[in-house]
Amino acid sequence: MISLHRSCFLNNAGISGSSSPFSYKLKKLPPASVKVTALAPNKDRNSSVLIENSHPLEEIKDVTSSIADVDPNSTVSFEEPEVSYDDAASDDQLVTPWSLSVASGYALLRDPHHNKGLAFNEKERDAHYLRGLLPPTVISQDLQVKKLMHSIRKYQVPLQKYMAMMDLQELNERLFYKLLINNVEELLPVVYTPTVGEACQKYGSIFRRPQGLFISLKEKGKIREVLRNWPQRNIQVIVVTDGERILGLGDLGCQGMGIPIGKLSLYTALGGVCPSACLPVTIDVGTNNEKLLNDEFYIGLRQRRATGQEYAELMHEFMTAVKQTYGEKVLIQFEDFANHNAFDLLAKYSTTHLVFNDDIQGTASVVLAGLVAALKVVGGTLADHRFLFLGAGEAGTGIAELIALEISKQTNMPLQEARKKISLVDSKGLIVKSRMESLQHFKKPWAHDHEPIKNLVDAVKEIKPTVLIGTSGVGRTFTKEVVEAMAALNEKPVIFSLSNPTSQSECTAEEAYTWSQGRAIFASGSPFDPVEYNGRVFVPGQANNAYIFPGLGLGLIMSGAIRVHDDMLLAASEALAARVTQENFDKGLIYPPFRNIRKISAHIAANVAAKAYELGLATRQPQPQDLVKYAENCMYNPAYQSYR
Numbered sequence: 001m002i003s004l005h006r007s008c009f010l011n012n013a014g015i016s017g018s019s020s021p022f023s024y025k026l027k028k029l030p031p032a033s034v035k036v037t038a039l040a041p042n043k044d045r046n047s048s049v050l051i052e053n054s055h056p057l058e059e060i061k062d063v064t065s066s067i068a069d070v071d072p073n074s075t076v077s078f079e080e081p082e083v084s085y086d087d088a089a090s091d092d093q094l095v096t097p098w099s100l101s102v103a104s105g106y107a108l109l110r111d112p113h114h115n116k117g118l119a120f121n122e123k124e125r126d127a128h129y130l131r132g133l134l135p136p137t138v139i140s141q142d143l144q145v146k147k148l149m150h151s152i153r154k155y156q157v158p159l160q161k162y163m164a165m166m167d168l169q170e171l172n173e174r175l176f177y178k179l180l181i182n183n184v185e186e187l188l189p190v191v192y193t194p195t196v197g198e199a200c201q202k203y204g205s206i207f208r209r210p211q212g213l214f215i216s217l218k219e220k221g222k223i224r225e226v227l228r229n230w231p232q233r234n235i236q237v238i239v240v241t242d243g244e245r246i247l248g249l250g251d252l253g254c255q256g257m258g259i260p261i262g263k264l265s266l267y268t269a270l271g272g273v274c275p276s277a278c279l280p281v282t283i284d285v286g287t288n289n290e291k292l293l294n295d296e297f298y299i300g301l302r303q304r305r306a307t308g309q310e311y312a313e314l315m316h317e318f319m320t321a322v323k324q325t326y327g328e329k330v331l332i333q334f335e336d337f338a339n340h341n342a343f344d345l346l347a348k349y350s351t352t353h354l355v356f357n358d359d360i361q362g363t364a365s366v367v368l369a370g371l372v373a374a375l376k377v378v379g380g381t382l383a384d385h386r387f388l389f390l391g392a393g394e395a396g397t398g399i400a401e402l403i404a405l406e407i408s409k410q411t412n413m414p415l416q417e418a419r420k421k422i423s424l425v426d427s428k429g430l431i432v433k434s435r436m437e438s439l440q441h442f443k444k445p446w447a448h449d450h451e452p453i454k455n456l457v458d459a460v461k462e463i464k465p466t467v468l469i470g471t472s473g474v475g476r477t478f479t480k481e482v483v484e485a486m487a488a489l490n491e492k493p494v495i496f497s498l499s500n501p502t503s504q505s506e507c508t509a510e511e512a513y514t515w516s517q518g519r520a521i522f523a524s525g526s527p528f529d530p531v532e533y534n535g536r537v538f539v540p541g542q543a544n545n546a547y548i549f550p551g552l553g554l555g556l557i558m559s560g561a562i563r564v565h566d567d568m569l570l571a572a573s574e575a576l577a578a579r580v581t582q583e584n585f586d587k588g589l590i591y592p593p594f595r596n597i598r599k600i601s602a603h604i605a606a607n608v609a610a611k612a613y614e615l616g617l618a619t620r621q622p623q624p625q626d627l628v629k630y631a632e633n634c635m636y637n638p639a640y641q642s643y644r
């Protein structure tokens with residue numbers, strides 16, 4: 001028996017006389033009809049009289065879709081009978097008949113989607129069998145937030161804060177999001193970089209309850225069934241990793257799961273995508289991390305990574321199953337794949353699926369926004385600047401390409417010419433024509449005519465960049481000498497140190513400001529505290545893709561987009577740069593503060609959706625008139641719902 005639990009509230013779904021939560025059962029009748037039984041626990045727990053009827057399958061589908069329409073935040077559960085997947089001819093047979101059930105009483109307090117803890121009011125406690133299961137006091141959600149922030153702040157160790165947040169997510173989802181949204185600047189570093197990096201490294205030892213969907217080589221040939229095991233069916237966004245390049249920390253195998261979970265919690269908190277529509281996935285094809293392979297607490301497959309055809313087949317089965325199960329409008333965000341797979345997967349699936357690689361495209365979009373904003377401080381147009389990168393992987397080449405694209409659009413310069421304004425240094429030195437033969441394909445466009453240069457300092461001195469960007473994944477590579485060379489060349493050197501987490505940052509904020517005598521325009525991937533230098537306080541920007549992907553995703557979802565186009569990344573970038581106010585500039589900021597992120601995301605979503613309509617890639621018709629307002633209205637609100 002496969003049982004998928006999706007709880008829901010049917011009170012607005014056209015079924016009269018009931019109050020929610022209650023349980024709702026559909027039993028199979030021969031042939032194409034089902035028996036519906038509804039239990040109303042607020043009357044008599046054992047009665048099953050509200051609805052008892054035979055419905056054609058079609059009608060049942062209507063009932064369930066109207067539930068989803070009425071309450072997109074609802075979680076509805078289906079229970080399938082013993083249907084063999086092989087026997088089933090069509091998808092319809094696979095998903096029907098269902099049983100929908102909602103927890104009440106003790107189980108309600110343990111259902112994270114509906115639990116409110118002490119915030120259940122007197123009437124709800126009566127109606128839902130909660131009397132005696134809670135202490136007498138009733139408190140507001142705001143007071144719960146206050147109390148939890150108080151206790152989270154007491155933890156000295158960031159990982160303890162992370163674990164407290166994960167426990168809360170599992171206990172009371174709405175409270176988790178309320179906490180995160182109301183305290184975004186304080187809690188972002190807890191649920192996201194840098195702490196999520198440490199959490200992934202120690203995932204096996206801190207593992208308590210599984211979150212997300214694990215798809216390993218053991219599930220080959222059964223991925224559609226695995227997707228069916230997930231309790232939600234109305235999935236709009238999937239973040240998937242294979243754990244091979246988690247942040248700048250390398251191969252963490254199955255323990256990379258912390259990343260899709262973290263990213264998706266930002267989809268909800270920052271971009272307002274409904275949590276029940278988000279699915280975190282880790283594809284486990286093994287790991288080449290010896291330490292993990294020998295770690296008795298490791299949670300993944302204990303084998304070295306599958307590659308080549310075996311890898312490609314598993315990924316293809318996954319991509320196909322996702323489209324078959326959730327349709328073509330589900331957004332699949334690739335996250336933290338190694339370079340050798342990331343580019344290929346994006347190229348392979350971008351013409352058939354709605355896919356987006358956050359490390360290549362999201363990072364590019366956020367950095368371009370920061371550069372456009374920085375130009376207001378340093379002057380000139382993008383085409384007037386020279387860019388040097390340390391690191392020529394996903395982020396480096398992704399950012400470089402988007403900058404070149406924007407320069408080419410702004411000046412009508414051919415893309416090839418625009419690329420010449422950008423140079424990249426990798427672990428072997430400057431990328432130049434004479435290295436062409438041995439270069440990976442994604443580096444080839446950046447092989448310019450130039451003498452080889454072995455190290456970064458010499459490259460800075462020779463190329464004389466105005467902008468230096470670190471995407472190397474290697475910490476402390478912007479040495480004093482490098483920063484001083486940038487400061488000697490430029491009145492206001494732009495220095496972005498993007499590798500994550502903090503330990504991998506190419507330099508710290510303090511180093512950038514100190515070594516440039518306070519002249520650097522600095523941003524980093526992971527957050528740094530403000531720095532005081534010569535009596536002035538400098539607030540570093542956080543050039544993290546978290547500014548972009550939640551809003552971009554919302555824009556794609558709300559327009560019903562079927563493909564991601566580079567122009568949407570430019571549109572997202574433009575919207576973000578436009579949210580930097582004069583007041584922000586006056587404080588030296590080139591990114592707006594994260595505390596305004598939901599507003600920012602709404603503007604990004606609107607710009608992206610507008611572009612989707614313009615390009616004919618949007619399927620939601622008609623186009624809403626005011627896209628910003630529409631985006632705001634679409635956003636998930638974590639305030640508790642009344643159950644009466």
Ligand SMILES: O=C([O-])CC(=O)C(=O)O
Pocket residue numbers: 193246247248336358359499500525544545
């Ligand atoms: O997760 C982050 O903070 C940014 C990112 O995508 C990465 O570093 O891979």
Ligand SMILES: [Mg+2]
Pocket residue numbers: 247335336358359
């Ligand atoms: Mg990433």
